[in-house]
Amino acid sequence: MNSIQQLFQQKDKNLLSIYFTCGYPALEDTATVIQSLEKSGVDFIEVGLPYSDPLADGPTIQDSSQKALENGINLDIVFQQLMTIKDANKTPLVLMGYLNQMLKYGEDKFCQKVVECGIDTLILPDLPMVEFENHYKALFDKYGLTNVFLITPNTEEERIRKIDSYTDAFIYVVASSSITGAKGEISNQQIAYFDRIKNMNLQSKLIVGFGISDKQTFTTACNYANGAIIGSAFIKNLGQNGIDKIDDFIKPIIA
Amino acid sequence: MKSKFQPDENGYFGQFGGAFIPELLHPNVKELADNYIQIIESEEFQKEYKALLKDFVGRPTPLYLAKSLSEKYGGHIYLKREDLCHTGAHKVNNTIGQILIAKKLGKTKILAETGAGQHGVATATVCALMGLDCTVFMGEKDIVRQAPNVARMKMLGATIVPATSGSKTLKDATNEAIRYWIQNPETFYLIGSVVGPAPHPDMVARLQAIISEEMKWQLKEKTGKENPDTIIACVGGGSNAAGAFYHYLDDEDVELIAVEAAGLGVDSGESAATSQLGEVGIIHGSKTILMQDEYGQIVEPYSISAGLDYPGVGPLHAFLYESKRAKFMNATDKEALTAAYELTKIEGIIPALETAHALAVLPKMDLKKDQVVVINLSGRGDKDLETFIKHLKEE
Numbered sequence: 001m002n003s004i005q006q007l008f009q010q011k012d013k014n015l016l017s018i019y020f021t022c023g024y025p026a027l028e029d030t031a032t033v034i035q036s037l038e039k040s041g042v043d044f045i046e047v048g049l050p051y052s053d054p055l056a057d058g059p060t061i062q063d064s065s066q067k068a069l070e071n072g073i074n075l076d077i078v079f080q081q082l083m084t085i086k087d088a089n090k091t092p093l094v095l096m097g098y099l100n101q102m103l104k105y106g107e108d109k110f111c112q113k114v115v116e117c118g119i120d121t122l123i124l125p126d127l128p129m130v131e132f133e134n135h136y137k138a139l140f141d142k143y144g145l146t147n148v149f150l151i152t153p154n155t156e157e158e159r160i161r162k163i164d165s166y167t168d169a170f171i172y173v174v175a176s177s178s179i180t181g182a183k184g185e186i187s188n189q190q191i192a193y194f195d196r197i198k199n200m201n202l203q204s205k206l207i208v209g210f211g212i213s214d215k216q217t218f219t220t221a222c223n224y225a226n227g228a229i230i231g232s233a234f235i236k237n238l239g240q241n242g243i244d245k246i247d248d249f250i251k252p253i254i255a
Numbered sequence: 256m257k258s259k260f261q262p263d264e265n266g267y268f269g270q271f272g273g274a275f276i277p278e279l280l281h282p283n284v285k286e287l288a289d290n291y292i293q294i295i296e297s298e299e300f301q302k303e304y305k306a307l308l309k310d311f312v313g314r315p316t317p318l319y320l321a322k323s324l325s326e327k328y329g330g331h332i333y334l335k336r337e338d339l340c341h342t343g344a345h346k347v348n349n350t351i352g353q354i355l356i357a358k359k360l361g362k363t364k365i366l367a368e369t370g371a372g373q374h375g376v377a378t379a380t381v382c383a384l385m386g387l388d389c390t391v392f393m394g395e396k397d398i399v400r401q402a403p404n405v406a407r408m409k410m411l412g413a414t415i416v417p418a419t420s421g422s423k424t425l426k427d428a429t430n431e432a433i434r435y436w437i438q439n440p441e442t443f444y445l446i447g448s449v450v451g452p453a454p455h456p457d458m459v460a461r462l463q464a465i466i467s468e469e470m471k472w473q474l475k476e477k478t479g480k481e482n483p484d485t486i487i488a489c490v491g492g493g494s495n496a497a498g499a500f501y502h503y504l505d506d507e508d509v510e511l512i513a514v515e516a517a518g519l520g521v522d523s524g525e526s527a528a529t530s531q532l533g534e535v536g537i538i539h540g541s542k543t544i545l546m547q548d549e550y551g552q553i554v555e556p557y558s559i560s561a562g563l564d565y566p567g568v569g570p571l572h573a574f575l576y577e578s579k580r581a582k583f584m585n586a587t588d589k590e591a592l593t594a595a596y597e598l599t600k601i602e603g604i605i606p607a608l609e610t611a612h613a614l615a616v617l618p619k620m621d622l623k624k625d626q627v628v629v630i631n632l633s634g635r636g637d638k639d640l641e642t643f644i645k646h647l648k649e650e
Contacts, residue, residue: 098537
């Protein structure tokens with residue numbers, strides 16, 4: 001059983017996940033941010049690997065990635081930082097990055113390092129299903145890693161069923177046809193989409209992301225899924241208020 | 256037998272290609288992949304495409320024997336005059352084709368990226384022609400260095416969105432265009448080169464293939480043989496080269512030369528010579544050769560020419576490089592400028608800075624007396640006048 005499945009055994013409603021960018025706002029903040037999020041009661045954490053050309057990300061995460069890269073972050077430093085908190089950290093971590101980062105680092109070496117850091121779940125937004133089937137499924141299986149697929153309002157039912165069959169952790173339900181970044185509120189159209197997915201009775205747990213930014217959007221999303229991910233809104237807060245105010249951001253959402 | 260230079264069912268040329276796209280774009284790319292070949296091969300499309308190429312673009316473009324150039328460098332050097340296409344470059348061959356495909360698929364909103372602005376202008380032009388809505392992403396830095404093309408696009412009714420991320424050039428304009436596409440999946444992404452997720456590289460190559468299709472009968476008329484000995488074309492993403500090579504890919508006796516932009520020099524740290532500096536990687540949805548650092552972060556390329564400073568190269572070209580089917584050479588900013596001046600002075604043709612890179616390898620080649628060479632003169636230099644004037648003053 002992977003770390004996310006274990007989490008779901010203890011709790012399967014109103015799960016809050018936070019995305020953050022490694023090496024942001026400062027190079028050495030990675031571990032501190034994870035520890036603060038854990039202390040604030042976040043259920044699982046998406047660890048973002050800063051990338052130069054993040055196609056699925058909006059301006060906020062683009063900026064934080066660029067800043068982190070300017071701070072000097074790289075994959076080796078990220079893995080070192082994650083190793084320092086490996087034993088103390090009890091909150092499941094999900095690694096999010098772009099495929100080219102893994103490709104260039106060496107696919108096997110990358111997977112091995114991820115496992116060493118105690119992580120078993122990956123989100124690679126530019127890894128398409130056909131490549132997963134032809135190559136990456138076998139690679140991930142070899143290392144006991146599991147891949148999180150994204151579905152969107154435009155994903156066909158047949159494809160969702162297939163994704164469901166490949167899912168061990170959760171399905172990432174992209175809230176709208178968009179890149180990451182807060183939109184403010186959830187529309188009736190989005191509700192209809194969440195409802196449609198919920199009624200498909202999938203075996204997988206559902207976590208909603210993209211455009212979830214505060215208590216209200218989080219609560220709405222949780223009515224239709226097992227939990228939700230906040231990314232850009234958290235990064236924005238981190239940029240404005242610093243790492244000391246993480247609790248002030250998280251508490252009102254889970255209160 | 257299917258040519259090995261045709262993509263496989265997943266859009267791969269050898270190990271290069273594929274469609275590495277966020278799930279959000281899957282329906283769009285699938286719709287195109289399921290339909291593009293059938294549309295392109297249909298009689299209706301061919302009739303409309305060929306008619307527009309003839310009467311709107313001004314094709315066939317001449318194949319011109321450059322006598323002075325031949326005298327200087329030897330051989331028989333022919334120029335395929337894509338610079339005479341309406342809008343000033345080969346780019347319009349592709350935009351005419353894609354706009355017809357977009358219409359066939361019922362799309363009304365068109366999205367494009369542009370580097371030098373040639374593709375942007377060609378897209379804005381066909382959108383004006385067809386009465387479709389046009390949004391063009393262009394790097395902030397390119398907006399400054401290609402001002403005349405920006406003005407043309409605006410006059411044609413396009414909305415220009417400056418790309419302000421990263422190096423503020425073609426790579427970033429493409430990132431921004433893809434992000435816009437994700438958020439507006441009803442738009443048709445009219446990509447400008449043989450790059451991007453499958454099937455875009457193959458689709459664009461097929462639409463540029465008209466260049467080598469014409470070369471075949473034009474050479475036959477002029478030399479008695481369809482095949483030249485050598486074809487030279489500049490490569491950024493690689494659309495004009497793909498078009499000039501296309502019908503000769505399987506004729507291994509035709510030497511194919513792709514010329515990349517070396518910027519200030521291949522090893523200067525300011526270059527765009529992807530094949531020399533890159534390694535296998537993923538950019539804009541395609542696995543190809545990519546300029547990147549040891550952690551896979553994409554490196555910002557440099558070239559004086561806004562159309563060539565791209566950190567990747569189309570997957571077909573990556574395959575041509577790896578399989579050694581094409582020879583990859585490069586030319587520096589200075590060599591390109593010199594070549595542009597030379598062509599202007601001795602042949603009376605002002606080439607685009609991109610195209611000048613292809614001309615710039617002539618001094619490095621030892622042409623035989625009877626060698627038939629075709630240089631794809633991909634675009635005209637009007638848009639680069641400011642750079643040329645600046646260079647004139649420095650001389």
